[in-house]
Amino acid sequence: MNVGVLVSGRGSNLQALLDRLQGGDCQVVAVGSNKAEAPALRRAREADVPVRVFPHADYADRASHDLAMADWLQARGAEIIVLAGYMALLDSVFIGRFPDRIVNVHPSLLPAFPGVRAIEQAVEYGVKVFGVTVHLVDEGVDTGAILAQRAIELGTMSDPAEVHQHLQRIEHELLPEVVLRMARGEVRRDPDNPRRLLVG
Numbered sequence: 158m159n160v161g162v163l164v165s166g167r168g169s170n171l172q173a174l175l176d177r178l179q180g181g182d183c184q185v186v187a188v189g190s191n192k193a194e195a196p197a198l199r200r201a202r203e204a205d206v207p208v209r210v211f212p213h214a215d216y217a218d219r220a221s222h223d224l225a226m227a228d229w230l231q232a233r234g235a236e237i238i239v240l241a242g243y244m245a246l247l248d249s250v251f252i253g254r255f256p257d258r259i260v261n262v263h264p265s266l267l268p269a270f271p272g273v274r275a276i277e278q279a280v281e282y283g284v285k286v287f288g289v290t291v292h293l294v295d296e297g298v299d300t301g302a303i304l305a306q307r308a309i310e311l312g313t314m315s316d317p318a319e320v321h322q323h324l325q326r327i328e329h330e331l332l333p334e335v336v337l338r339m340a341r342g343e344v345r346r347d348p349d350n351p352r353r354l355l356v357g
């Protein structure tokens with residue numbers, strides 16, 4: 158299965174995907190971004206993966222922006238889409254093009270702390286156990302069905318940057334693992350509860 162990745166930032170999760178997937182049966186075939194300056198794009202170019210920037214300002218609205226991204230990703234052969242630090246909501250037109258095939262990584266144990274500044278909010282709240290969620294994308298904000306989660310004890314950690322470093326180590330392992338499982342057809346919905354995904 159071919160994977161398309163959307164990024165907006167540093168791209169450490171993209172790097173983890175490239176390191177784990179390239180050269181195998183399931184490869185990253187395209188990397189799209191809404192940010193021309195995203196450092197993630199250099200990682201894609203260095204791995205010889207086609208890159209395209211879709212600046213929001215070039216499109217009349219999010220629907221036409223996301224439609225252009227979906228067209229490009231499909232033309233590159235992408236079947237699974239991974240949001241690896243893609244910091245924008247996706248329009249329903251995009252989601253409809255890749256049903257149950259869009260994966261997001263979020264730095265919290267959903268449904269706690271969806272949306273932006275998840276780590277800062279959790280630290281401020283004083284949670285003791287925190288973690289990472291990999292989930293399918295639907296039209297809500299981090300509301301899609303959960304594929305995998307991993308937790309850590311925060312102990313005395315209270316600096317969001319330090320917590321993020323710990324979470325990223327988990328993300329870099331968990332995200333490629335889930336994408337490979339999805340590519341192998343190991344993800345299905347529980348017939349008795351469609352919100353529940355059975356993985357493996």
Ligand code: GAR
Pocket residue numbers: 165166167168169170171197241242243244262263264272273325328
């Ligand atoms: C990741 O830590 C990911 O959890 C977060 O952005 C970071 C991107 O890092 N995503 C979200 O907050 C999505 N709501 P990266 O650019 O180094 O992969």
